[in-house]
Amino acid sequence: MAKKTAVLAVNPVNGSGLFQYLESFYENNVPFTVFAVADTKEITTNSGIELVADKVIADLKGIEDEYEALVFACGDAMPMFNENADKKYNRDLMEVISVFGKKKKFIIGHCVGGLLFDLAGIAAGKKLALHPFVKSAVNTAVATDEDYVVDGNFFTAKNENSLNKLIDKVVDVLK
Numbered sequence: 036m037a038k039k040t041a042v043l044a045v046n047p048v049n050g051s052g053l054f055q056y057l058e059s060f061y062e063n064n065v066p067f068t069v070f071a072v073a074d075t076k077e078i079t080t081n082s083g084i085e086l087v088a089d090k091v092i093a094d095l096k097g098i099e100d101e102y103e104a105l106v107f108a109c110g111d112a113m114p115m116f117n118e119n120a121d122k123k124y125n126r127d128l129m130e131v132i133s134v135f136g137k138k139k140k141f142i143i144g145h146c147v148g149g150l151l152f153d154l155a156g157i158a159a160g161k162k163l164a165l166h167p168f169v170k171s172a173v174n175t176a177v178a179t180d181e182d183y184v185v186d187g188n189f190f191t192a193k194n195e196n197s198l199n200k201l202i203d204k205v206v207d208v209l210k
Contacts, residue, residue: 095127
């Protein structure tokens, strides 16, 4: 049976990355719920397309056991995270990532996803693919220049352009 997946979409989200995940999950019957990392379900892509997520990140707190995988769909994550680190939705984001990691669930992301996994304290010693601009900020994980990396339950891609090289591996473990 396919693994139920929580997809976290920041605001603004990178539509290219998000839609690669969602289309692949839909086509392969992987059940998913999209959680907006925001105060409301209304988010946009970096190119301005308006979207309505299924729920907000606060709705995922306390029900993490209902999901077997977590996907972090990047966007303008680090600048927006940096500007809004004190917001409840970003604190909820970090708590949810931590819970999923501590429970050894599948952790999937691209671009700065690996950095957030590192900051949440769940990626120590894990080899991760991340955007070159954030590699130096990683503390306990092993940042690589590879297009994608699978290290145990961690699946990461350098950016949305290399996500297509990882997505089949993600789908294989989720379906």
